Amino acid sequence: MMLRAFQLPRIDRLATVYVCHPIAKLTGWSEKYCVPVLTYHSISENLFGKVHPYHHINTPVSIFSLQMRWLRHAGYRTISLIELMNGFETTQDLSKTVVLTFDDGYQDFYSDAFPILKQCGFTATVFLATDRIRDESVRVEGADYLTWNEVRELQCEGITFGSHSVTHADLRSLGPEQIDYELGYSKETIEQRIGAHVDSFSYPFALPEEDGDFIRYLADTLENMGYSNGVSSAIGRAKPKDTRFFLPRLSVNSWDDLELLKAKLEGGYDWLHWPQWFYKFAHHNVALMAGRSFDQVGTR
Secondary structure (H helix, E strand, O other): OOOHHHOOOOHHHHHHHHHHHHHHHHOHHHHHOOEOEEEEOEOOOOOOOOOOOOOOOEOOHHHHHHHHHHHHHOOOEEOOHHHHHHHHHOOOOOOOEEEEEEEEOEOHHHHHHHHHHHHHOOOOEEEEOHHHOEOOOOEEOOEEEOEHHHHHHHHHOOOEEEEOOOOOOOHHHOOHHHHHHHHHHHHHHHHHHHOOOOOEEEOOOOOOOOOHHHHHHHHHHHHHOOOOEEEEEEEOOEOOOOOOOOEEEEEOOOOOOHHHHHHHHOOOOHHHHHHHHHHHHHHHHHHHHOOOOOOOOOOO
16 A cells, blocks of 8 residues: 555655664664553544644554554554553563554544454553543544543543543643642543543653753653553653653554554654754754743742
8 A cells, every 4th residue: 555655755764764763773672671552543544634744643544454454463462551660660571562552532432443452452542531521422633532421431442541641731821720620520430431441641742851841740640640650742752760650652644554553562663852843942942042931830
C-alpha cells in the first residue's frame, strides 16, 4: 500500500530511517527497557485538524489496520500503562511490547478501531475529554465523540480509560483552582460512569517540559489526586527514568509507512526529542523576554 509518507520527502523520515534507526539498532540492549507508547487520535478519513505530519490526528481505517496487523505479525504484544510501570519497577524484559493510546475519545474508536484491535488480540487506553462524552454522541469541531454507554461497553471488552482533562484546556494558561477542576473532575466523572479507578492522565496540547516549575507543580497535583501515571506529547520511547506522569510517546498517523513505523518502534525516532525540547525552550525564553510570564500558578 502506498502511504502518504512516500509522497512528500521529509527530513525527519530520512534521518530516522537511514541514519538514526541503524545507530539505535547498534544499542539493541535498550529494547528491553525502552517501550514505544503510540499515540493515535481519530481512526477515520475525516481530515480535520492540522496537516503537519507530526500533528495530523487522523489515520484512515485501512492504514490503521495495516499497522496493527504488521505489529501482530512482527511479534509485538500490547501492555497497559500500569503493566509498563510495573515492568520498569521490576526490571522486566519489555522487548516486543507496545502501549497503544488514543486521545480525546472519538466515536470512531468504538466503530472502527476497536474491531481491528480485537481481531489482533490488542488492548489500548483511551483518554477522554469528559465534557465531550455524553449520553448521546456530540459533535465538536467536525468529529463525533463516544457516548457513556459505548465507554462502558468498551471497558467490559478490556479497554482502559484515562483522563484527558474536562475541556481539553491548555493547562498552563489556567490558575490552580481551574487546574484542580480539569484534573479532578474529569477523573471523578470517569470513575463514577464506569465504576473503575482511573490511574492515567494524558496532557492536552504540547507538554511545556522546559518549564520545570510548572511540571513539578502539575506532577504533585496529579499524585495528590490519585493518578499513578501519565503520558505527554514529548517525543520518544518510554524509559524507566522518565517522569511517570509525563511519559514520552510516538505519534502515529496516516503519514507513517511501515518502514518509518518500524524505525520508531526500535528507537530511530527518539532523536527528535532534543530538537522538540530546544524549540520549546527557545519559544519559552522569547515569551519571557517579551514580558509574557507563565507564572500564573501561584504556588511556584
